Amino acid sequence: MGNSFGELFRITTWGESHGGGVGVVIDGCPPRLALTEKDLQPDLARRRPGQSRITTQRQETDAVRILSGTFEGKTLGTPISLLVENTDQRSEAYTEMQTKYRPSHADYTYDAKYGIRAWPGGGRTSARETIGRVAAGAIAKKILKKLFGVEVLACVQQVQKISAEINPDKFTLKQVEANIIRCPHKATAEKMIRLIDRTRKAGDSVGGVLLGVARGVPVGWGEPVFDRLEADLAKAMLSLPASKGFEIGSGFGGIAMKGSEHNDPFRMRGGKVRTTANRSGGVQGGISNGETIYFRTVFKPTATILQSQDTVSAAGKNVKLKARGRHDPCVLPRAVPMVEAMTALVLVDHALRHRAQNGK
Amino acid sequence: MGNSFGELFRITTWGESHGGGVGVVIDGCPPRLALTEKDLQPDLARRRPGQSRITTQRQETDAVRILSGTFEGKTLGTPISLLVENTDQRSEAYTEMQTKYRPSHADYTYDAKYGIRAWPGGGRTSARETIGRVAAGAIAKKILKKLFGVEVLACVQQVQKISAEINPDKFTLKQVEANIIRCPHKATAEKMIRLIDRTRKAGDSVGGVLLGVARGVPVGWGEPVFDRLEADLAKAMLSLPASKGFEIGSGFGGIAMKGSEHNDPFRMRGGKVRTTANRSGGVQGGISNGETIYFRTVFKPTATILQSQDTVSAAGKNVKLKARGRHDPCVLPRAVPMVEAMTALVLVDHALRHRAQNGK
Amino acid sequence: MGNSFGELFRITTWGESHGGGVGVVIDGCPPRLALTEKDLQPDLARRRPGQSRITTQRQETDAVRILSGTFEGKTLGTPISLLVENTDQRSEAYTEMQTKYRPSHADYTYDAKYGIRAWPGGGRTSARETIGRVAAGAIAKKILKKLFGVEVLACVQQVQKISAEINPDKFTLKQVEANIIRCPHKATAEKMIRLIDRTRKAGDSVGGVLLGVARGVPVGWGEPVFDRLEADLAKAMLSLPASKGFEIGSGFGGIAMKGSEHNDPFRMRGGKVRTTANRSGGVQGGISNGETIYFRTVFKPTATILQSQDTVSAAGKNVKLKARGRHDPCVLPRAVPMVEAMTALVLVDHALRHRAQNGK
């Protein structure tokens, strides 16, 4: 259970790191949308390992095939099935994982829950699972842009203690893609990269914070009471592996203020109801208010490191484990397309719900 | 849409602040559980306005009636319908709200979304909606305790910048209930109360952070990939009115560490696989690992204040709005039972899912 | 579980025959629809016991209250909670039911499933549960008529072996309501009533067939593959107590024909694609084709009879049971509004799904 996300635009991901492949089925995509593999491959390239020296060096090409749901380059309104076959299957690199639980990984909890575990490459717990999300998210982003004029974008805002000031309304995809850490603030990006380089050489890892935004969302998306936009976004972000927190608008920082300082005043502007500040993060009462939606999500330092660690074996013995070979010193740049994908999936679902209720 | 929460233990809340009442229907409660109104009333008392000088002074008794789902004091396995009638309906206190949008409230977004709005008391956006959650949560807490030996508890950890050190494994309900701010650290509680008193007299408000814990959760609850425990908890918390963020375990603070510092080492203890630290917050890979689950959620300063604010009217004019009468300087102590309720609802749902898959 | 129906127009019924009352919560009703109790009471009157000599003589007034979801006579887009309090609670009439399982009732299966049973009046298995459906169905019918120009109607077509020829395109509500059996063919209705009168005096009961229709459904409603219109209608009908079968269009009778005889030829008529026969029953490939949707559902003879029957006791002894007092010789006329309600609930849900996908 738990492998589906969304109500009206519903994705179901499947696949282990070692096996036939990984993929996703998307149910609820509107018909007559132009769609080919070329729409999906760019985001998969942003997600794939081996894209730069600061991420894991596993080589995966992640070529996606559309198996169903399109005809002559257009969506049919039927389920879209996407497949990425597994290729880099060096399971010998994981032999020690068969008998020892990696600290702060899911090896132990999977074993306890299911009584069985696909240990090579982490099986279902591998980040390869996010391939399906990113591919589906690319479709969701295209729908948002074409049908609703909404732009979804994410970037790396902070690595360890190195943080950039970023205006949610203004940074561009081009700026994000201009460097390998995907921080749109060039000088900060360079500092981040130097830190990661040092960490990588020590066989260690860092965490950080991503900023996600959605621009151009019309007033009225979001369903109170439980399916508030920010609630669904929070779930979406916390469903990403390694994420440990979420905040929207002023977030945890907002409590430094009193109510009189924190409230966003309304003013008419260009004939529209607007707010003169955006501490609400574009959402009020769970419903979009027409301002830019922005939020932050935190990723812990990657668990796999090349240092010896205390752990236990599946047989219940205290042992040492030292991962060998490749590790991922910083998952953040690869997480950028994941954050965009999950954001887009939440928004397109709410866009369709809004159409159901309002007929437009 | 969006008024239901949970899959196997599913609640549906309903009701506006002014109208016949508010309530909840609970579908999926196991049969043969002892249950009367007396099980529900204590948490409703912890939630209700007027309970102390530092919260809103509206007087609501919130007496709950069980309309269905029990027979001779035991649950039937059929839907439990709970009703709290509305009593304190002084809608004249809200007249100005009919024509002016309260800043950082949901008046404007509701109007834009639905084209109609129950303006007295905020209608569906009123915190009275949480009565249904708290009552259902009391049932969920009882199930967790009786059937699974799990204890759910929450408290106030921080008010504005005043913060308490609290050990998630150790604070007690008695400590929480010992003061009106519901912070188990007595000295800090007193500082918090003094701050709120000052703020209240200025007609202003404060926000803060709540800590939620679940103790005794067995290994194996939680459904990867999307319905991870932490993802469902994040959604649950962000679905509460005024909440702006969520973090589990080390959360946003965890990124100050490197992976080698952040990982939780495994060690055998008492014949069980345990971790010697708990930066994971009791969840790994979306699945409980047997350690205490703990998380923090932030509530912004209450939006209703007794000061003049810039806003717009429903007719599209720039106007001033100054709320009169009662306001809620600090919603945090009343949010404690809400956080407990939502936590318990998430956990009991996952407990039942686990039983479905594992037969126990 | 299992007390909700629908995805986008979702109802949740609750209540036992003896207890606080019965009711329903409706989530997903579009906003700004005129709605008061007067819209609901007529169908509840068609459903209630005691309405004529040929149904059960229990006296229930079934006065409904709208507890939430409307403001100044219009829907808010928030959940609509409806309550009918229980009044006629003569539980002593059911004393024998406490210890003996009524044949072909749900007493035994409930006891086995839940380990507890609200025996007075049948508890949750009472037909009072359908009050919530009928009230919600009245709202669904109103939405279909006002927003989509669709008319839903049902009638009694057959009682035991007495059957009427009825054209699905032509019979009217006025004809249906012209007699107590709700068969629009007057002469057949009289025969049916005479048969029921004889049966009633013998303390026995009859079953029969209802015809349900939906006129004016536009082309394109229905979701292949699993949520075909006919599949959802079949589930809706079989969810009614005492129903044992469903057929759409030619149904079981269609197999007397060869494919060349059974296919519905297409022809252009009035600029539209139409069929010159309607053995499909208005649905092709799970999707409405613009013709009248019609189907039949069968109700078994009512299980409660005033004759001595073999059964077993809760203690596991072979015993005799003879119901006393009132029984229901023919549930069919009261089932007419139930069939209409379930049909309308299915259709309004698909109407909203169609809007979600097509934006109109």
Place this chain on the structure above:
Amino acid sequence: MGNSFGELFRITTWGESHGGGVGVVIDGCPPRLALTEKDLQPDLARRRPGQSRITTQRQETDAVRILSGTFEGKTLGTPISLLVENTDQRSEAYTEMQTKYRPSHADYTYDAKYGIRAWPGGGRTSARETIGRVAAGAIAKKILKKLFGVEVLACVQQVQKISAEINPDKFTLKQVEANIIRCPHKATAEKMIRLIDRTRKAGDSVGGVLLGVARGVPVGWGEPVFDRLEADLAKAMLSLPASKGFEIGSGFGGIAMKGSEHNDPFRMRGGKVRTTANRSGGVQGGISNGETIYFRTVFKPTATILQSQDTVSAAGKNVKLKARGRHDPCVLPRAVPMVEAMTALVLVDHALRHRAQNGK
């Protein structure tokens, strides 16, 4: 939407007749079940075209691959993704279908609903979609047998007017598989086959009735109110292409009886509560009562025939259409594994729901 079935054992099918393939994702399969392609291929062979002279002669091998969800021959508890690649893609055989709507097919309704249609082979409306169901059903049948001791079986009971007496408690898989029509009554089977042979040579088609049974279902499965076992079975059957009706137990025939004749008396037998007749069809109040569950579902005569028919073109002209080449004179024997699959999917879902609520 609408391409998923089930709550706790949830399948999502995808695929068009011409494209990359067809498949299914199964979420909720219990872990540690032995499973390889060999478990799935036999039922796919019973479903595939070209298996005998009385069905369509298209040659499809339908070799299935398990892409995920198993490890070393055992299920992991993660999603099982199954793929059958498309091979026999002679789309030129369907050229006329590009511009003319086949009568009583879904060509027209799909075009109207989606504004686009994968015309080769019928696209998503092709019976190839049922491959995913049958493969998932084979897994469901295995779970039912291994974990719960339940046997699911179906057969052909009637072709046009030729009908067999079949005892739901007694016929065997071996008898069903003994002839190409899959009717366990040998003499009747021969008559059926002769009729189909004649019909086939005339380029025409026949319909008929299938009998489905589930033996050994324990007391207590099924969820009142809406998710009754018979309601979910009815939906399951009506979701199959070409099915037009469903009846459980006495079904439409039951109304010839009075209540005193129709009720199933309870008697103690072997220390258990049993019924001495089974007109209820093994279900009372939506819940299994421990007797054999049996039901019948009707399939209309196959729509594709080799005779000239009136229809309209996509351009809105009245035209003639005569299908060429291969047609399917009788879909019934191939529908047998489909009925078994859908039955098993319903039952395994309810088995898991029962475990959720009762812990066993």
